[in-house]
Amino acid sequence: MLLFAIRRLAGAVPVLVVVAAVVFTLMQFAPGDAVSMLISDEASDADKARIREAWGLDDPPLTQFLNFLGNAVTGDFGTSFKYKMPVMELVLERLPATIELALAATLVAVVIGIPLGVLAAARPGSFWDSFTSTFSFAGISMPNFWIGILLILLFAGHWHLLPSGGRAPWGMGLETMTGFLLLDALLQGRMDAFWGALKHLALPALVLGTNMTGIITQLTRASVQEALREDYVMTARAKGLGGMRILWRHAFRNALVGVVTIIGLEFGALLSGAMIVETVFAWPGIGSLLIQGISSRDYPLIIGLVLIYTAIFILVNLLIDLLYTLIDPRIRIN
Amino acid sequence: MMKKTLLSLLASVAVSAAATGALAQTPTDARIAVAITETISGHNPYADPVVLLSNVWCQVYGCVTRYDFDKNAFVPYLAESVLSVDPLTWEIRLPEGAKRHNGEPVLAQDIVHSIDYLGKNPSSGKSYLVAGWSKVEALDDRTVRITTATPDATVPDNLAGVAVTSKALYDQLGEAMFKDAPFGAGPYKLDEVSIGEHIVISRNDGHPMLSPKNPAQIMYRIMPEPEQRVTALANGEVQIAQSVPPQLMARVADMPNAQIATTNSVEMMFLAMSPKTHPWDRKEARQAVAHAINREAIVRAILQGQADLLNGPVSAGQIGHDAGFTSAYDYNPEKARALLQSAGLEGVEVTLSTPVGRYTADRQITEAMVPMLEAAGFKVTLDTPEWATLWANVQQGKVPFYYMGRGSMIDPSRALHQYFATGGSPRIGFSDPELDALLAAERSEFDPAARDQKMQAAVRHLVDAAPAAFMWQHKMAWGVSKEISFKPRPADQVNGWEVFVN
Numbered sequence: 001m002l003l004f005a006i007r008r009l010a011g012a013v014p015v016l017v018v019v020a021a022v023v024f025t026l027m028q029f030a031p032g033d034a035v036s037m038l039i040s041d042e043a044s045d046a047d048k049a050r051i052r053e054a055w056g057l058d059d060p061p062l063t064q065f066l067n068f069l070g071n072a073v074t075g076d077f078g079t080s081f082k083y084k085m086p087v088m089e090l091v092l093e094r095l096p097a098t099i100e101l102a103l104a105a106t107l108v109a110v111v112i113g114i115p116l117g118v119l120a121a122a123r124p125g126s127f128w129d130s131f132t133s134t135f136s137f138a139g140i141s142m143p144n145f146w147i148g149i150l151l152i153l154l155f156a157g158h159w160h161l162l163p164s165g166g167r168a169p170w171g172m173g174l175e176t177m178t179g180f181l182l183l184d185a186l187l188q189g190r191m192d193a194f195w196g197a198l199k200h201l202a203l204p205a206l207v208l209g210t211n212m213t214g215i216i217t218q219l220t221r222a223s224v225q226e227a228l229r230e231d232y233v234m235t236a237r238a239k240g241l242g243g244m245r246i247l248w249r250h251a252f253r254n255a256l257v258g259v260v261t262i263i264g265l266e267f268g269a270l271l272s273g274a275m276i277v278e279t280v281f282a283w284p285g286i287g288s289l290l291i292q293g294i295s296s297r298d299y300p301l302i303i304g305l306v307l308i309y310t311a312i313f314i315l316v317n318l319l320i321d322l323l324y325t326l327i328d329p330r331i332r333i334n
Numbered sequence: 335m336m337k338k339t340l341l342s343l344l345a346s347v348a349v350s351a352a353a354t355g356a357l358a359q360t361p362t363d364a365r366i367a368v369a370i371t372e373t374i375s376g377h378n379p380y381a382d383p384v385v386l387l388s389n390v391w392c393q394v395y396g397c398v399t400r401y402d403f404d405k406n407a408f409v410p411y412l413a414e415s416v417l418s419v420d421p422l423t424w425e426i427r428l429p430e431g432a433k434r435h436n437g438e439p440v441l442a443q444d445i446v447h448s449i450d451y452l453g454k455n456p457s458s459g460k461s462y463l464v465a466g467w468s469k470v471e472a473l474d475d476r477t478v479r480i481t482t483a484t485p486d487a488t489v490p491d492n493l494a495g496v497a498v499t500s501k502a503l504y505d506q507l508g509e510a511m512f513k514d515a516p517f518g519a520g521p522y523k524l525d526e527v528s529i530g531e532h533i534v535i536s537r538n539d540g541h542p543m544l545s546p547k548n549p550a551q552i553m554y555r556i557m558p559e560p561e562q563r564v565t566a567l568a569n570g571e572v573q574i575a576q577s578v579p580p581q582l583m584a585r586v587a588d589m590p591n592a593q594i595a596t597t598n599s600v601e602m603m604f605l606a607m608s609p610k611t612h613p614w615d616r617k618e619a620r621q622a623v624a625h626a627i628n629r630e631a632i633v634r635a636i637l638q639g640q641a642d643l644l645n646g647p648v649s650a651g652q653i654g655h656d657a658g659f660t661s662a663y664d665y666n667p668e669k670a671r672a673l674l675q676s677a678g679l680e681g682v683e684v685t686l687s688t689p690v691g692r693y694t695a696d697r698q699i700t701e702a703m704v705p706m707l708e709a710a711g712f713k714v715t716l717d718t719p720e721w722a723t724l725w726a727n728v729q730q731g732k733v734p735f736y737y738m739g740r741g742s743m744i745d746p747s748r749a750l751h752q753y754f755a756t757g758g759s760p761r762i763g764f765s766d767p768e769l770d771a772l773l774a775a776e777r778s779e780f781d782p783a784a785r786d787q788k789m790q791a792a793v794r795h796l797v798d799a800a801p802a803a804f805m806w807q808h809k810m811a812w813g814v815s816k817e818i819s820f821k822p823r824p825a826d827q828v829n830g831w832e833v834f835v836n
Contacts, residue, residue: 031719031720031722031723031726031727032720032722032723032725032726033722033726033729036722036725036726036729037722037725037726038459039383039459040383040459040460040462041725041729041752042383042462042748042752043459043461043462044461044462044465047461047462047465050456051456054456055456082373082375083375083376083529083530084375084376084378084381084457085376085529090529093529094530149559149561149562152561152562152565153561153565156565156566156568156569156571157564157565157568157569160568160569160570163566163569163571164557164562164565164566164569164571165557165562165566166531166532166555166571167531170365170367170534170553279558279559280559280562281562282531282555282556282557282558282559282562284528284530284531288530289530292373292530295721295722296722297722
């Protein structure tokens with residue numbers, strides 16, 4: 001298994017180089033200009049030329065790219081034009097916020113989507129089946145930004161139950177240990193901070209998880225229904241096993257491989273979907289950072305973040321592959 | 335040698351007196367949050383030209399001057415006085431005993447260092463403020479002399495953007511000073527900067543500009559979505575919400591805990607027409623545009639009354655405003671068509687470029703302009719590029735016809751030179767020797783009243799030449815909690831010393 005993981009990680013290196021090359025090339029052709037976006041519109045041409053030189057933008061594109069690659073192998077993605085900070089430092093500062101949000105959204109999707117999908121599969125054609133289909137299609141169809149604004153209006157504006165945005169209440173005074181606020185609060189025994197952070201996390205996680213919930217519900221329903229038609233289920237019924245045991249222990253467990261695969265793929269999609277949700281909820285993660293990077297043509301930040309996204313996606317898929325062996329002992333990795 | 339006192343001590347004396355009277359009260363420990371639209375890029379006060387944040391840095395470090403909207407003049411902020419010694423020389427005098435938050439004195443060398451950093455450091459995003467200053471020197475610990483290459487009456491305006499950081503601390507810590515030792519001499523102290531999220535400042539008790547009712551702490555919190563800003567106001571998460579769009583104003587007005595406060599802005603909205611391109615090389619075409627747009631209808635129907643029509647690039651309260659001047663460009667589609675016909679341009683194809691989401695209802699406004707222009711005889715294509723693309727092209731002079739705004743125009747001189755003087759920038763490419771002479775004359779005039787007259791002459795000439803059709807200034811609407819008193823000013827600023835906890 002270790003060898004498999006090492007091989008997969010080694011295979012990721014050329015993928016990352018290609019991604020970097022594609023993003024870099026696209027940025028060369030993209031209209032707009034970092035200097036125009038980040039320096040005052042009153043700056044003189046001489047000032048702009050000075051900044052361009054300082055940022056290395058007057059080097060030939062190939063030189064810029066090779067310089068970037070040379071530094072990137074040491075973990076140095078350059079300095080953000082906008083924030084004047086090393087890209088890696090910026091990313092590491094904000095990455096926990098995005099991962100925390102994506103994990104919470106995944107949890108929402110799994111906790112809601114799997115039971116609903118199993119319930120619908122167990123009673124095809126029933127009210128619950130129709131309800132589940134409607135619910136999941138609505139979840140898949142509704143755009144995140146719309147649901148986000150709607151929930152902000154209801155939960156924050158109308159009912160005053162939850163905050164409208166941000167990651168933590170002002171003055172929470174929680175020491176940063178891991179960067180994951182819920183975890184940090186637990187580690188420090190600060191239930192007030194845990195509750196405060198959870199209230200801030202609730203709406204963005206719900207919104208980010210909506211689409212994934214719909215997909216997981218549909219997939220679970222279809223997979224479990226298919227499993228329920230298998231011979232081993234008939235055998236189990238003939239042996240007199242209870243309906244719930246057959247459903248959860250036999251049908252659902254066999255359907256789980258497909259569900260886990262989609263959870264892995266969707267986790268990657270969640271990270272990119274987080275860009276919109278983070279903007280709507282003023283969530284300080286790498287999604288909103290990438291949006292700001294793109295709108296200000298902060299090239300080092302854009303490439304650095306895209307590479308981080310790619311690396312996370314590769315890692316998550318590797319983890320999912322490794323997880324298969326735990327879910328289904330018949331699967332062997334070699 | 336003439337010696338004119340442009341900035342008096344009266345402002346600081348009056349503030350001190352008010353503050354002394356209020357000393358008997360116990361300072362409030364209330365804190366407020368302000369929902370803002372812009373980003374927060376870091377600890378460096380010189381890096382980001384965003385107006386609201388520059389103003390936050392001025393509250394922390396102290397800027398040399400500030401604009402007093404009650405006096406309609408630049409007044410001392412950190413300085414005691416700013417004097418024009420002769421047309422090329424200015425002297426800044428620091429008050430005796432000025433101290434930073436860590437107790438260190440504020441010295442003339444600090445101002446020299448700050449100006450030097452602004453002008454030369456690659457991290458500076460505001461080098462334009464000190465462009466054309468040929469020499470800056472400390473005459474003693476309290477006096478700075480600035481020598482300009484040409485007579486420049488805009489120096490007090492530029493000094494309003496110079497946050498004074500410590501030379502000694504910078505020599506000791508370098509760039510780390512901004513994060514590790516942000517000791518200023520302003521009315522508020524820096525507590526926390528969370529990049530892309532918020533910035534927190536706390537009251538510097540004892541500062542002469544403060545009253546006990548000013549908030550103990552202020553958090554400027556980024557909320558890019560207007561819905562979120564307004565909802566956070568309703569929810570009590572923030573006490574001030576910047577930039578409430580017209581469609582949300584009624585909601586704020588209906589809130590039991592908040593209200594709308596509006597003010598005019600100093601940002602001109604205009605249609606730029608580059609005379610370097612056809613048909614804008616013809617004055618008749620440019621004037622036809624100015625006559626073709628029904629500005630009253632747009633302000634009424636789209637902006638819901640939240641804008642003031644402009645007769646030129648400036649309005650009341652700005653240098654160069656002439657209350658008696660009325661623009662000749664009334665809404666007159668027949669005249670617009672006649673002008674176009676007279677130039678043989680009827681049916682000429684033009685492309686109107688507009689940002690989307692940059693300014694209030696920008697896309698809807700330009701969509702409404704298209705049929706108006708077509709009624710005058712233009713054949714119009716609407717172009718809606720992404721802001722970064724449009725802005726880069728505008729700056730390079732590649733966009734012939736565009737809808738745009740230009741802020742920071744309390745003193746309009748820099749903006750007018752930038753857009754309309756020969757060689758000011760490529761973005762319009764206009765060249766008119768007579769206008770150049772008028773603009774040069776206003777910039778060289780140090781007497782405020784005389785300068786106002788000269789600026790008015792330049793404005794009149796500019797409006798007639800019509801390289802741009804001046805549209806309106808948006809009213810700026812702020813959502814303000816009833817827990818506080820805050821009177822917004824035409825500049826995008828929230829000064830702690832102008833916010834009072836009820």
